[in-house]
Each structure stands twice: as C-alpha cells, then as structure tokens.
Amino acid sequence: MIKAFKYRLYPNKEQDILLQKTFGCVRFIYNQMLANRMAVYEQYRDNKEALKQQKYALPADYKKRYPWLKEVDSLALANAQLNLNAAYRNFYRDPSIGFPNFKSKHKSKKSYTTNNQKGTIRLIDSKTIRLPKLKNVHIKLHRQLPKNAVIKSATISQKATGKYEISILVEWEAAIKPVAPTIESTIGLDYSSGSLFVDSQASSPEYPKFYRLAEARLKKEQSKLSRRKKGSKNREKQRQIVAKLHEKVVNQRKDFLHNVSRKIANNYDAVVIEDLNLQYMAQGLNLAKSTNDNGFGMLKRFLQYKLAEQGKQLITIDKWYPSSKLCHCCGEKNNQLSLSERTWTCQRCGTTLDRDVNAAINIKLEGCRILGIA
Numbered sequence: 001m002i003k004a005f006k007y008r009l010y011p012n013k014e015q016d017i018l019l020q021k022t023f024g025c026v027r028f029i030y031n032q033m034l035a036n037r038m039a040v041y042e043q044y045r046d047n048k049e050a051l052k053q054q055k056y057a058l059p060a061d062y063k064k065r066y067p068w069l070k071e072v073d074s075l076a077l078a079n080a081q082l083n084l085n086a087a088y089r090n091f092y093r094d095p096s097i098g099f100p101n102f103k104s105k106h107k108s109k110k111s112y113t114t115n116n117q118k119g120t121i122r123l124i125d126s127k128t129i130r131l132p133k134l135k136n137v138h139i140k141l142h143r144q145l146p147k148n149a150v151i152k153s154a155t156i157s158q159k160a161t162g163k164y165e166i167s168i169l170v171e172w173e174a175a176i177k178p179v180a181p182t183i184e185s186t187i188g189l190d191y192s193s194g195s196l197f198v199d200s201q202a203s204s205p206e207y208p209k210f211y212r213l214a215e216a217r218l219k220k221e222q223s224k225l226s227r228r229k230k231g232s233k234n235r236e237k238q239r240q241i242v243a244k245l246h247e248k249v250v251n252q253r254k255d256f257l258h259n260v261s262r263k264i265a266n267n268y269d270a271v272v273i274e275d276l277n278l279q280y281m282a283q284g285l286n287l288a289k290s291t292n293d294n295g296f297g298m299l300k301r302f303l304q305y306k307l308a309e310q311g312k313q314l315i316t317i318d319k320w321y322p323s324s325k326l327c328h329c330c331g332e333k334n335n336q337l338s339l340s341e342r343t344w345t346c347q348r349c350g351t352t353l354d355r356d357v358n359a360a361i362n363i364k365l366e367g368c369r370i371l372g373i374a
Helices: 013-044 048-053 059-065 067-071 074-093 210-227 233-267 278-284 288-294 296-309 355-371
Strands: 002-010 110-115 122-125 128-131 135-140 150-158 164-171 186-192 196-199 270-274 313-317 343-345 352-354
Touching (some): 002 150, 013 059, 013 074, 013 150, 059 067, 074 110, 196 296, 196 355, 210 233, 210 288, 233 296, 270 296, 270 355, 296 313, 313 355, 352 355
Parallel strands (some): 186 270, 270 313
Antiparallel strands (some): 002 135, 110 150, 128 135, 150 164, 343 352
C-alpha cells in the first residue's frame, strides 16, 4: 500500500532561509524549462519531424549559467522537471485542463518534492526528521507511520499563513481482505447543496457551512486588506489575518468530512455515489459558494482511500443516470420533474416521494446492480 502522511514542520532560521531559496529555485527552473519548450516549439512548429528530434534543457544545464542553483536539493529541481512533463501530458490528454502556466512568486503554491535515496529522508526520533540539505528538522509527529513502512519521497510546502508542512509518501505491505458487500451493507449518497448529502436511509449529516459562518468576518478583514498600501508591513500583517481565517475554515471543513467519511467507511461495506462535475455545477447553477463550501468532492476522496484500506468499495455511477426521476418503488420515470420540485407523486403506483431520498435509494439500487447483488 502507498499512502502519504502529513505533518507540521518547525524549521529554524537557517533552515527557513534555505527552504525559501529552494522554493524560488524550483519555481525558477520550472519557468525556465517551460520557456525553453515554448521557444523550441515556436522555432520548429512547422517541421514536426525536426521538433520530435529536439532535446530540451535539463536542470543540470542551468547550473552552469546559474551557480546558485547548486545550493539547494538537486532532486527538488529534478522533480520540477517531472511536474512540467506531467503538466504537458495532462494538457495533451485533455486540452480543457489548460496549457502549463508560468509560476508566480506571489500567487503560486510554495512547495517542492525530494526523494529518499539510501536514507536521505528518515525519522531520527519522535521529534526530528532528516531531510536533504536541511539536515535535522523539528517535526510534530502526531501519528506514527505504519510498521515496516519505507519512505519513498517527501513534499515540503508552506501555507499562506507561513506554516510549514511535510507530506511523507510511504510504502508498506498490508494484508487487506476484500469484503463482499450485501444489499443491507450498501448505502447510496445523493449530493445535496444544503446538507452535503442525503443517504438512502433518509438521513443527512447537516453540514454546518463553515464558510458562510465566517463570511461576515472575512468580508470585514478583506476590506481592511484592500485599504492597506501594497508592500507595507501593515498589509502583510492584515494578509496573515485573512489567511488564518481561510485556513480555519479549511481545517473545520476537513475535520467534519474526515469524521463523516470515517463513520460511513466503518459502518458500510460499499458506498455508491454519482460521478458529478462539481466545478461545472458551481458555474452553471449560481451555486458557486454553496458548492465550493460543500466539500462533496473532498468527501469522495476521503471515502475512496478509507474504504480501500478496509477492502471495501466505492462505486461511482454515471452522472446522467436519472436517479431523481425514477420511482424506486415501481421504476416509473417522471420526465416532467423540474429542479424546483422537492416532492412528487408517482403516476403509476401513487407513492409520494421525497426527491433527495428517492434519488439516494435509486443510486444505491444502481450500485447494487453494478456489484451484482441486486
């Protein structure tokens, strides 16, 4: 099994300076290699055969012109090249993702990845981790890594609030026995903008909407930030206040979703959801704040790995499956059902149906059919 564990880092002043240098060098190398690729393409765009034969610049090539690149971890620069290659592959696979962009000093995320080579990344004790170039760094190890886990790589990042985090990717052998789900141990979840989801047992977690609760204070603090002079110390102080408020909302949302997903993963052997395009929904239904604050996509990711760790399954059904329009009792389809109708009566069997509960039950039934337990 491969899994990443995230911890808080507490570097000293010298390590903080080196981390900032590394972030800058990684960003610099990424931008230089992207500019090089774009220049080569413009030069040979009309000659595809010649374009295929061109060799692009590598991080080592830039060290000759910029000796200060040697101060930082060489594997961090190498991983910047891998990230650029991945960005190109993603663009060619799906052009809607967008062409790779240049990284900004002020807007792009500050992070870099380094690999473990013969113990260059290792835990010294419960409070110290060894990292390339940085040497021993203080870490808050709030949970232990799995026994016999092998560290593969580490990603160091800095939040907008200035806090440092490290994500340690480890690999270990885990004896996972597949669990055979039954109809009783399967649950269907229907997305709900107001309450996160409604399940096939007619219950919902009643999501607190953390962003909405903090919106008034955020508006006040962001108004103060907009009045501060750019580049001033007061603006930086106010930016930290706004960043901390956003970080609190994110942490509240993650904590709530972790608790909900853990409860579901422990109580059910299979979970069925719809394959929704939440980004499109936020743009098309005037529900941007509610959809982005909801966190249903994050809940899906949490469920996916928590179920997999226990040998259980997350089933995703097609987003065009008419879960809301089908009567779960007789299968009659109501093609006239509008989005504003929250309850409707089946014309065939006369059952009065709650839109969300009915959809969740139909999602569960479709998932059971896919699993072969219907």
